[in-house]
Amino acid sequence: AQSVTQPDIHITVSEGASLELRCNYSYGATPYLFWYVQSPGQGLQLLLKYFSGDTLVQGIKGFEAEFKRSQSSFNLRKPSVHWSDAAEYFCAVGAPDKLIFGTGTRLQVFP
Amino acid sequence: EAGVVQSPRYKIIEKKQPVAFWCNPISGHNTLYWYLQNLGQGPELLIRYENEEAVDDSQLPKDRFSAERLKGVDSTLKIQPAELGDSAVYLCASSFDTGSIYEQYFGPGTRLTVT
Numbered sequence: 001a002q003s004v005t006q007p008d009i010h011i012t013v014s015e016g017a018s019l020e021l022r023c024n025y026s027y028g029a030t031p032y033l034f035w036y037v038q039s040p041g042q043g044l045q046l047l048l049k050y051f052s053g054d055t056l057v058q059g060i061k062g063f064e065a066e067f068k069r070s071q072s073s074f075n076l077r078k079p080s081v082h083w084s085d086a087a088e089y090f091c092a093v094g095a096p097d098k099l100i101f102g103t104g105t106r107l108q109v110f111p
Numbered sequence: 112e113a114g115v116v117q118s119p120r121y122k123i124i125e126k127k128q129p130v131a132f133w134c135n136p137i138s139g140h141n142t143l144y145w146y147l148q149n150l151g152q153g154p155e156l157l158i159r160y161e162n163e164e165a166v167d168d169s170q171l172p173k174d175r176f177s178a179e180r181l182k183g184v185d186s187t188l189k190i191q192p193a194e195l196g197d198s199a200v201y202l203c204a205s206s207f208d209t210g211s212i213y214e215q216y217f218g219p220g221t222r223l224t225v226t
Binding site: 009041044094097098 | 115151159204
């Protein structure tokens, strides 16, 4: 069965530091992969997606993610975090007829 | 372009009471989704509509939950009667069509508290 695991429930970084959020998936075929961000009181916003091709995907707000088939991973990265990046981040895999989300990672940013 | 609109944003009710949530999708979007997001969890699909038709309601607890999308635009999700375990955020999303299932736009959600 398809599933998504986000091992880190909560991550704290200092503003300006680099960030990596982990995501592992389980899917039988070539996966469609997504990262969403949810700010307090807001809906989910798509940061980036991977369907095929270049395994390094650029997204909005300076985020990028790398698809590694051998590790079943799709980790999200940002070289320098801003205070406004504090939010909940969800990784998702596209099943044939739905999105399956991970449990999320809450990012806290210290000044 | 207006995004997905949901109301109310917050709702507090006592258990056994009914409650309804409303969603207005992005104009022109034929496919509408309702998700349940429990605290500390990712969203889980409850029901998906294509126009007026519920094409996937396999995860909707039909004993107490119902949904409708009568004119293929706005949608209402109802719970009757509500239980303590229904406390969660209910998200609505829309996409242009089912072929755009991976291009969903989410509303801000309705946070339900059942006391």
